[in-house]
Amino acid sequence: MAETRPEIDGERLLGDLEALARIGATPQGGVNRIAFSPADLEARQWVEEAMRAAGMEVHRDPAGNTIGTYPGREPGLAPIALGSHTDTVPNGGRYDGALGVIAALASVRALHAAGQRLRHPVEVINFVAEEATMGGGTFGSRAMAGLFDPASIHHEAVDGRPVAEHLRSAGIDPEAVATAARPAGSLAAYVELHIEQGGVLDKAGVPVGVVEGIVGIRRYTAVFEGEANHAGTTPMDGRRDALVMAAPFVLAVREIAVAHGIVGTVGTLRVSPGASNVIPGRVELTAEIRGLDEATLDAAEAALQARAEADGAAFARISAKEPVVSDPAVVAAVETACRDLGLAYRRMPSGAGHDAMCMAAITRQGMIFVPSRRGISHSPEEYTAPEDCVTGARVLLGTLLALDAALDSTGEG
Structure with a gap:
């Protein structure tokens, strides 16, 4: 039975x-x-x-x-x-x-x-x-x-x-x-x-x-160095605004993630000196990507690094967990x-x-x-x-x- x-x-x-x-x-x-x-x-x-x-x-x-x-x-x-x-x-x-x-x-x-x-x-x-x-x-x-x-x-x-x-x-x-x-x-x-x-x-x-x-998780920092200056007296064509430098990279994290079939996020953004009347002189952000395939993560990381450096940033990996x-x-x-x-x-x-x-x-x-x-x-x-x-x-x-x-x-x- x-x-x-x-x-x-x-x-x-x-x-x-x-x-x-x-x-x-x-x-x-x-x-x-x-x-x-x-x-x-x-x-x-x-x-x-x-x-x-x-x-x-x-x-x-x-x-x-x-x-x-x-x-x-x-x-x-x-x-x-x-x-x-x-x-x-x-x-x-x-x-x-x-x-x-x-x-x-x-x-x-x-x-x-x-x-x-x-x-x-x-x-x-x-x-x-x-x-x-x-x-x-x-x-x-x-x-x-x-x-x-x-x-x-x-x-x-x-x-x-x-x-x-x-x-x-x-x-x-x-x-x-x-x-x-x-x-x-x-x-x-x-x-x-x-x-x-x-x-x-x-x-x-x-x-x-x-x-x-x-998924594997990789996290990075990207640091953009500009020049802090008076927000009211500095002409637009004479500025080195670190936040403006960083903005294309923030968008690129999303674009690169989509292109590689993974997810990507900019989770923190530190703007210095952080005053409403001062042009940002420095921006440090953290970004992460997550995916199941190591080769895909390698390719996405290379694309992120190339884009960050093209935008004038110092780019570094700060942690990585394998899938x-x-x-x-x-x-x-x-x-x-x-x-x-x-x-x-x-x-x-x-x-x-x-x-x-x-x-x-x-x-x-x-x-x-x-x-x-x-x-x-x-x-x-x-x-x-x-x-x-x-x-x-x-x-x-x-x-x-x-x-x-x-x-x-x-x-x-």
Whole structure:
């Protein structure tokens, strides 16, 4: 007799989302669960209790990540991990991160309710401090993936206090965080369900995004040196206005991004001396580009540099994060799940960073997106329709089942 296929309990999943949203709820309808705050710790405890009720063994690693393990049938197989995070930005939304954790929990609960175990163990991970409130983002997943910089515990958190102080208040030894690192191959795969946080799926009316990868991000400075002078007495033909020099480059960032099929933004503009009656003598701006293909980013960067220098600027790269491409086996499993469920989907990049980006250092990884209404996120107005939340969880469970069947004892597809 064939086993009954496990099914997501949609009503319970939505109830769990609502229960979690009440922890740290704000008057504006959002959620305030900044990492290591009382609300964050309460939410993490809530998740741990729900994990145990779903048949999981639960522990916290030295970085504070919560890991629930549902045993598998075949000894020696590495776990397949599902997860995300439950911390938020200040006055954020109720879906960012939380949906991924609740859906992962719902997937294991479906197995438990059906009395089934997979070949692989299943881990549900609630990463700690994913949002950039602790001197940078993806704190817990960086620690797990062996990417943690011990010096970062001395950085300032969002409230100005050292990160180490927040860790100690949460019962975490700052000096032990790096020992949370897990070796490559210790997980068979990692899959993360997340709201898109953009408007592509919502605008297209497509219920599922299959994430091809997480974009690389490169940031630059461009400095334009002019000559400060009196705004009233200096003729127009005798001016060296640094802001006028910078203006064509600001427009060029957009033009170059469009031409290369990526996104580009000028995010800061510092005009000196910054007085209404003084011609700007110096302008320093920061620009960034994001894309999934390194060669494309190289070409766009070369075009930006050429344009900046032609406009008289000193141009320099200040940071670069490489793109992280989703593992083909995980992408194939997500697409299999969508087809089995009769769901339309589209392949797309993630324009934002996520815990999956870090996990790529130690395991195959992939992500599933569901629509964000009007593309709004990190806001009390963040919203994903109930049916889309349930659909995402069903795809996550289907992906888990497909990976469990597809990966052999060595973790290869």
